[in-house]
Amino acid sequence: MSAVADRARTDDAARAAARHMLARIGRYVFLCLVLAFFALPLLWLATAPFDDTPTIGISLPRFTLDNFRTLLDNPYALTSLVNSVWLAGGTALLVVVFAALAAYALSRVRVPGRDALLYGLLLLSSIVTGTATMVPLFELAFRLNLIDSRLGVILVLTGGLLPAAIFILKDFMDATPTSYEESARVFGASPLQIMRHIVVPVVRPGLATVGVWAVANVWGNFLVPFLLLRGPDKAPAAVIMYTLYTEGGQADLRLLSTFSLLYSLPVALMFVFVSSRYGFRFHGGIKR
Amino acid sequence: MSAITLRELTKVYPNGVRALDALDLEIADGEFFALLGPSGCGKTTLLRTIAGLELASGGSVRIGDRAVTNLPPGQRDVAMVFQDYALFPHMTVRDNIAYPLRIKKVGRAARQDKAASTADELGLSALLDRRPGQLSGGQQQRVALARAMACHPQVFLLDEPLSNLDARLRLEARTFLKRLQRELGVTTVFVTHDQAEALALADRIAVMEGGRIRQVGTPTEVFRRPANTFVAGFIGSTPMNLVPARAHGDELAVAGVRLPVPEEARGRLADAEDVVYGVRPEYLDYSPEPAPGALTGRVVVVENLGSFSLVSLDLPGDDDTTSVQVVVPEGREPQPGDTGWVVPRPGRSLIYRDGELVTGAAAPPVPAPRTGVGADA
Known part of the structure; x- marks a missing residue:
């Protein structure tokens, strides 16, 4: 009797364990699928540039560095990356400096209608650099003689990013006690x-965040430089990528994959550098 | 070290709030002075106006023999410790303490030495390389004090120095603060809303209400002889009993009982005048039996406060909400519902007319300031 009961019990336990196992396997399979969905494009980016005949699919590459050599022969590829650095760096610098000053003032000085002003700016800023204002922006740049000038691109992008940057930084400033x-x-x-001894060091993580965010934004921006810059010699990588895509009427996957890799590396490196150097963290003061 | 003289000091904020109202005050050299009052009474504004963080709308501030009314804070030679201590979170304790010297362009080595020696005086030597975030509340307060001491100011200003500490630490810090002030002998003004803190720490207290000073005096004076019913209700861990009374010659009718008019008010009350009879719960003796010259009533609440109990009695009268509180030592507490008698101790009861103390004496004399270490006596 007791032997039967024991067997029944072990059967039950075994079945429960099996069910548990299955549930686990199911969960991991699901996670793997999700992971694959996001990882495959990255994997392609890692393999295709080193493949002598890259396709849309992923395969073990027949290793070669020829693609890089070909890319270097393209007269605009490397200069476009340098252009991107100029545009992103310049815009980030302006955004951080002006946003810090504006956020500090808005946080510390009582301005009537301050919050309405901020929300209004935030709302409008998504339009300023957007498609909707393409024509007036071009017109404005033309009148100001800023067509085909890097400064023009930097100013327009700065204007578009500033409201959100001010908004983010104002939160950091507000969180800094005035008693400091x-x-x-x-x-x-x-x-x-x-400003130098207290405010900037205390909000440094906020400045770093806004700087990185601005660089990433400009790095990926296609429309504004495409609109305002004429020749390919000043065009940033995002615009040059578009020319690679259409050369000969169809995508040149060898150049495109190689250029994509070079294009994404600087931003990825910047994230690693900034987060290790400044850290997106806050040195807590006292408990409140 | 310097005296502080305020004349007709007025501060009106842009929104029309009159935080300080033509305020006159003298704080003696080396004195430990408390600004006490409920929130919104202007005490913090007063401290900030002395510091220069707020500019006076009228009147003058003198520190020592210098008129500083319109000087920026950095030129007033004062040091302020903020309620949240305001230690710079990105600097070490050493850099925090040395910061005032950095502003004064003292060389790096000299200011680090000074920081180390100041930290040593306050028992902070082991913490010099820590960040404020790694310190306890008490340690943070000491660092803030060390930072204030490092620049040898004429005046220390402390904003709610103990309010950020937990109850036990607060007692420790209170003793520490009083001792430190005594040793340094620097004129120190602090703000508090806690009357016990003011009584325990200060040489003199200014009790404020609505931007005005209601009374200035030593802790003993403001505790024993509040100049008005506001101070009477504010000072003391239990507020003073204030009972409506009517004068009849040399006697007062208080809750159906005849009590003698206190000596200082004798001959100053008109017949049948309505006044307020005030006596502290600590200055009443409870008796379970009838006693001569005693108020009588029914015990309604007994609150145990450790070594003594606070007993509330409802007094008979037209207005049945009139009650008195009395402090009863342990072991002699009555039960709620008992009838009890309370006898005011002689010389401890006060008469208020229209909220002001009725007394023959002029305003209590200002005590000679204590001469601190280093002050020329």
């Missing part, structure tokens, strides 16, 4: 010293 600054003031620090 007042304390420094009582010790005799000038406004510039307060």
